[in-house]
Structures are given as structure tokens and as C-alpha cells.
């Protein structure tokens with residue numbers, strides 16, 4: 001491993017500068033819109049499973065230093081796109097870059113070392129490790145669970161003090177220090193989400209991709225979790241998150257990208273996107289059960305009424 005890679009793996013400085021997020025007001029609210037300073041740029045990304053095209057994204061740009069939400073009904077292809085971009089799945093076609101460097105066919109742990117990391121929900125195996133062990137595992141740059149227990153472990157012993165120090169620093173920041181020796185499986189829903197985030201930060205990523213950060217979180221803890229997500233952006237990181245909780249999307253996103261049936265159907269600021277009829281159509285078309293309370297109510301009511309009328313007309 002070269003010095004730069006090791007530095008990244010151990011959470012060395014990425015030269016991040018504190019920011020309150022970029023000005024995206026001049027970016028047109030249209031699918032695939034170009035951004036003034038995109039950290040990720042992708043073209044023609046497709047992934048098929050048998051006869052199903054799960055992802056078919058013509059063009060995507062993720063703005064640097066912003067919090068971008070990736071939303072869409074169940075089965076829209078959000079998780080698959082996350083997996084493709086981070087090297088956990090292989091695309092059938094397409095190119096994409098991170099900081100101008102091509103990333104297709106790059107292994108997940110190398111993607112993580114370059115500064116792009118995704119969070120994972122706790123698996124059964126990870127639940128049986130303690131909180132601090134989970135954190136140390138994060139330092140391997142997402143090589144996978146087996147890496148840590150394999151003979152490779154010896155290679156890491158020299159770095160362990162440094163890794164542990166960083167882990168403890170992050171546990172204190174996320175108020176998980178009292179849980180250090182507890183099994184991860186014993187944590188509450190909100191604490192698990194904090195651990196997922198803290199673990200991803202072990203490699204000091206420039207771009208952190210959060211997989212449903214609000215899922216299973218007690219409403220009382222949501223504000224605190226939102227604060228933590230904002231703090232990632234405010235210290236200069238780029239955040240991309242998949243989420244069904246529309247309150248969270250509206251509260252913290254600088255930009256929203258909407259997927260339906262594998263493609264991007266809308267983009268814009270939270271207000272622009274949530275009143276876009278294409279977004280409402282996408283959700284209703286899929287009979288989505290997520291919280292739609294923040295979508296434009298008048299447009300939603302009109303669409304629901306039209307659906308009811310159509311059903312009644314069919315029945316009569």
C-alpha cells in the first residue's frame with residue numbers, strides 16, 4: 001500500500017475545508033443538470049437483472065460540498081446505483097468518475113480509499129462484533145468482514161494504535177463512547193445509524209453515501225441525527241443519501257435527485273422537486289407507501305382525486 005493510500009486508510013487529512021454548502025440556485029431543475037463543481041459525474045450507467053433494467057441513468061452529477069438526497073419509489077434503482085458507484089456491483093454499461101478519476105471496475109475498498117464511502121446497515125456478523133471492533137473494521141476501507149479476521153490482521157497490528165485513537169475520537173463525537181465495548185447488535189435504531197456513519201468516517205472520506213439514515217430511528221433522535229449529517233457537510237464533505245423520510249429530505253438537502261424505474265426523472269431544490277408533477281406521478285405510479293406529506297399537497301390531492309375518478313368510472 002502506498003503512503004497516500006495508507007494515510008487515507010488511517011483517516012489522514014483530505015484537506016477538507018469547512019463550508020455551508022455551495023450555491024446551487026443557478027443550476028437548472030432538470031434531470032442530469034450540470035453542476036458548477038461536480039465531485040461525481042456519470043454517463044450511460046445501466047444495470048440489468050435478467051430482463052429487468054434496474055438502473056438506466058443517462059447523466060448524473062453530484063455537487064461537491066452539498067447534501068444531495070436520492071429519492072424515488074421502492075424499486076426505483078437507488079440502492080443499485082449506490083452499489084455501482086461504490087464498486088459493490090458491476091454495471092453492464094456506463095462510465096463515471098470521482099474527482100475526475102474514472103471509477104468503473106475499481107474494487108470497493110479502493111473506491112473507499114480514494115475518498116468515496118457508503119454506509120451499510122448492520123449485518124448479522126457485524127451485530128456480533130463490539131462497537132469498537134466495528135469501528136476498526138471501518139479502517140480497512142470496506143474490504144469486507146472477512147478481512148479483519150483473516151491473516152491480514154497481522155499486517156495491521158502496527159497501525160492499531162492509530163486506528164483505535166481515531167475510532168475513539170469518532171465514538172466520542174457521535175456519543176457512542178459509553179457503548180464502546182457493547183455488541184453492536186444491542187444498540188438502538190438511532191445508535192446503529194450513528195455507528196454506521198462513524199464507521200464510514202474511519203477512512204476520512206470526501207464523499208459519504210448514507211443508506212436510509214433515518215430508517216428505524218426513534219423520532220426523538222431524528223433531530224440529533226440530522227445535526228450529525230449536517231455537520232458532515234459543514235466540515236467540507238459531500239453527502240449523498242437515499243431516504244424515504246420526506247421530512248428529512250426537505251430539512252437538510254441542498255439538492256434532490258429523483259429516480260423512477262431506473263432513471264432520473266427530476267432534480268432540483270427540495271421545494272422545486274416536491275412540487276414537480278413528474279415526482280408525484282412517479283410515486284403514485286408505483287403506489288409507494290413512503291411518507292408523502294411534504295409533497296405539494298394540492299397537486300397530490302388533485303392526482304389522487306383523478307385516480308379515484310378513474311377507478312369509479314371503471315367500476316360503473
Ligand SMILES: Nc1ncnc2c1ncn2[C@@H]1O[C@H](COP(=O)(O)OP(=O)(O)OP(=O)(O)O)[C@@H](O)[C@H]1O
Pocket residue numbers: 049052053054072073074075076077078079080081
Ligand atoms: N440482485 C438482484 N437481483 C435481481 N433483481 C434485483 C437485484 N437487486 C435489485 N434488483 C431489482 O432491481 C430493481 C431496483 O432495486 P433497488 O433495490 O436498487 O431499488 P431502490 O430504489 O433502492 O428500492 P427501495 O427504496 O425499495 O430500497 C428492483 O426491481 C429490484 O427488485
